[in-house]
Amino acid sequence: MQTLALSKCSVNSAVMESLKEFTHLKTLKLCDLTQGLKFSSDRKYLFEYSLISIDISNSEFIQGDITIFLKQFKCLKKLRISNSKHKKEILELIAVDSNFFSLEELDITENIFSVYELDRLSQMKNLKCLLITLDDSIYKDFVSQMGKMYFENMNKLVFINTDINKEIFQLILEQTSLIDLSFKNSKLTNDFFPISIPVSLEKLKHIYFINTTISTEIKRKLMCLKFYDITVSFQ
Structure with missing residues (x-):
């Protein structure tokens, strides 16, 4: 599987843990989530180099530091953060972090x-x-x-x-x-x-x-x- 859409879903820590099973994911959609989601710094994913697109729009229910999650991916080309309460920290990250020069x-x-x-x-x-x-x-x-x-x-x-x-x-x-x-x-x-x-x-x-x-x-x-x-x- 290369595309995983979890938009408008109830995504908890168990669901995020299950993402470890994916090895060559290219597109991940986490927009319009229906409950709180908190990213963990000790959760690593095998698709850190294959993922090229993330959609985290309408991120009202995403809690904590979302940059912990984004920093894992080294080859992102497309990022959607429409209507995001996390825009400030995301812009600060992708403006200066060399991992995002591919964006x-x-x-x-x-x-x-x-x-x-x-x-x-x-x-x-x-x-x-x-x-x-x-x-x-x-x-x-x-x-x-x-x-x-x-x-x-x-x-x-x-x-x-x-x-x-x-x-x-x-x-x-x-x-x-x-x-x-x-x-x-x-x-x-x-x-x-x-x-x-x-x-x-x-x-x-x-x-x-x-x-x-x-x-x-x-x-x-x-x-x-x-x-x-x-x-x-x-x-």
Whole structure:
């Protein structure tokens, strides 16, 4: 077995102990758990090098130090911590621990971040895909205090439940390797200037808008991006 989904399950210490039986697990889902789960530092797993994806979203019932568990895995490429009360310690860990330099995809949507936590995020230079919910005022504070956020290898960026103001639009334009850009349940303000996109994002191929508020004027300008071979989709 390579994928184990324990989402919305009652996962106790006995269940976590049984994971020792798995030797080549690649994907583990521990999201939406229905009871308290506490990780133990003396519990080791045989799939520490084979596991590449973990989902611990909606982690209200996970107790204690979750980093004890995450530190065991040396080759993670995908991590989901959407709506997580443990976001601070997780970001602190993956920003500086060399075991997480292999991380390519990070889902941190439905979280409210401090300027400090955004600074930790900005240190993850190997990310290729980021799904994020940004508070526009907090990100504005981040820019004034820390400067820009740039990911050299970022080719996919997804905003969920985010108001795209001038500072966040500038964040988008600075990701020069971007190929796919998506907005879901978000809102574009008048600071969004589509004409700037092909100039800054030469590799961009697709922009997706899913249940996102856009003015008629911005939508009209977005449709002109087809002349730059950029596909714009509305859902």
